[in-house]
Amino acid sequence: MRINQERLAATFITLCEIDSPSKKEGRVAEYLKSVFKEMDAEVTEDGSADETGSDCGNLLVRFSGSLDKEPVFLNCHMDTVLPADGVKVLRKGEVFTSAGDTVLGGDDKAGIAVLIEVMQTLQENNMPFGPVELVFTTCEEIGLLGVKAFDPNLLKSKIGFALDTTGVHKVIIGAPxxxxxxxxxxxxxxxxxxxxxxxxxxxxxxxxxxxxxxxxxxxxxxxxxxxxxxxxxxxxxxxxxxxxxxxxxxxxxxxxxxxxxxxxxxxxxxxxxxxxxxxxxxxxxxxxxxxxxxxPVMKLDSNSNVIRRAEQAAALINADLEFLVAGGGSDANIFNSYGLQCAILSTGMDKVHSTEETIRLSDMARTAELVMALLT
Incomplete structure (x- = not known):
């Protein structure tokens, strides 16, 4: 089933133009609550704001699915780095940038837009999919504070993916x-x-x-x-x-x-x-x-369940994955420290943490196709 690229683009622009610097993710959280409640998902906001100082907690969105597959969680963070005041998205063809005076916010709103589009596509086409939990965290950019305050016992899934790195069809399996x-x-x-x-x-x-x-x-x-x-x-x-x-x-x-x-x-x-x-x-x-x-260190075995899940999904869409070791930390480091298996998937974002940040619609769509394959 093909991704609705124009809807994906519209969702991405909407998300990017909701300012959400670290500790001020509340407006994005409210937007996500509205979107996923319309899909009849189970939506929960935790109490982590007391610990992080954010104006909202982490969100856990659960879809029970209909396939007998191992549950999987998918993670994105809702905050962006600065400058992020009054983001205006410019589109030229399939390329998105900011107006040049702020970041674009594709880190990590490209991942969020992908997850929304995947769930919309699955539901509107009555496609069977396995149990999935979406975890949207706060304060990732200022020390992974949201995920550190997240209770992993809330998750039924033992394997997952954080959509939070550059490139296309790249999978991070190790980080310092x-x-x-x-x-x-x-x-x-x-x-x-x-x-x-x-x-x-x-x-x-x-x-x-x-x-x-x-x-x-x-x-x-x-x-x-x-x-x-x-x-x-x-x-x-x-x-x-x-x-x-x-x-x-x-x-x-x-x-x-x-x-x-x-x-x-x-x-x-x-x-x-x-x-x-x-x-x-x-x-x-x-x-x-x-x-x-x-x-802490993140180090996934090449034979782990989460890597096999990624390889199986890639085979379904005839995609070649590149498995890499990264030099930076992310929410995935913390999820792995909780005893879960969490790899990092690329979303297509490029030149992140700068006013030159950019992303291509086709790369987000390819990411969405891979995520859909993970669930089906």
Whole structure:
């Protein structure tokens, strides 16, 4: 059965033009509730908003289906990155972009539009399909907060797919774990012109520590980055505090722990080795080093049920799938940590997290055909 591409396009545009930055997904959630209730689906909103700070919870939409197939869950996130205020979708042929001053929002509204179109097509054509649960999460873009607050016991499915990566007919079967690090260096403030000898420059200490870090690609499985440095109040005041924020990722939990500890050690050494050159400083520097586990490793076996389900669906539509290992985290990492099997499917989105984001209608339609095959 062919996908109704123009309806898919209209749904996609509607979704993209509903602003939904992280923690403000409520309008998208209300739209989805309306759409799926019209299909007589079971729609539930969880209480995760209390934990995430979003204006809505995660949505769980359940269709019982009529085929005796293993239940499957399909996941998309409702939030987008910034800038996302007043998104206006432009269409040229089958290519969608924003007006250039915001993101498009195809990450992840392309996936949402695909799921809506698939369920509409199945129902209006009375096509039999297996049990399916749709999970729409909040706050994915700011630390996977929605899925972390989701109760996996609500799901009947043990296998699933997150529609949330670039390309077409790509399946992500592995992704790294990540730790976020926050190093807060405490120095001593002093007047930079009158009595600099009495101060301890926290920014200088931070710079020395950063210079001693190994950043970028650490090995074939691991990366590290410092992405934010904050400190100081005025040019004539020796800065009392500096905050350094970064991340470490690895496909090996063991390596992640090692590299995280090495990073801590570099900062600690700079602080412990500090000496007062003039003997006039009022105090010593100190360090507060915080490690925030962001998400765990995702690693699916090539013989797992979820991979076999994808291969069977691809065979039904004569599609060739490309199985890949990714460098970033997603809701799928958390679903897998819950003991579920969750692979990531591409939706066709391209140049995501930028104002140059784009997607082709035909690529969304191909994704929809694959998802339909997963259910039938």
């Amino acid at each position: 774990a990540a730790n976020r690090i926050v190093a807060e260096i405490n120095g001593v403030a002093a007047h930079a012109g009158l009595n600099p000898e009495e101060g301890i420059n926290a920014i200088q200490l931070a710079a020395q520590a950063i210079a001693g870090l190994e950043l970028g690609r650490l090995d074939s499985e691991s990366t590290a980055n410092i992405g934010l440095v904050e400190g100081g109040t005025a040019t004539n005041i020796i800065p009392e505090k500096a905050v350094v924020k970064g991340e470490i990722r690895s496909h090996s939990e063991e390596k992640l722990a090692v590299y995280t500890e090495k990073t801590r050690a570099v900062f600690s050494k700079i602080i412990s080795n500090w000496q007062d050159p003039a003997g006039k400083t009022k105090g010593r520097p100190s360090l507060d080093f915080l490690v925030i586990p962001d998400y």
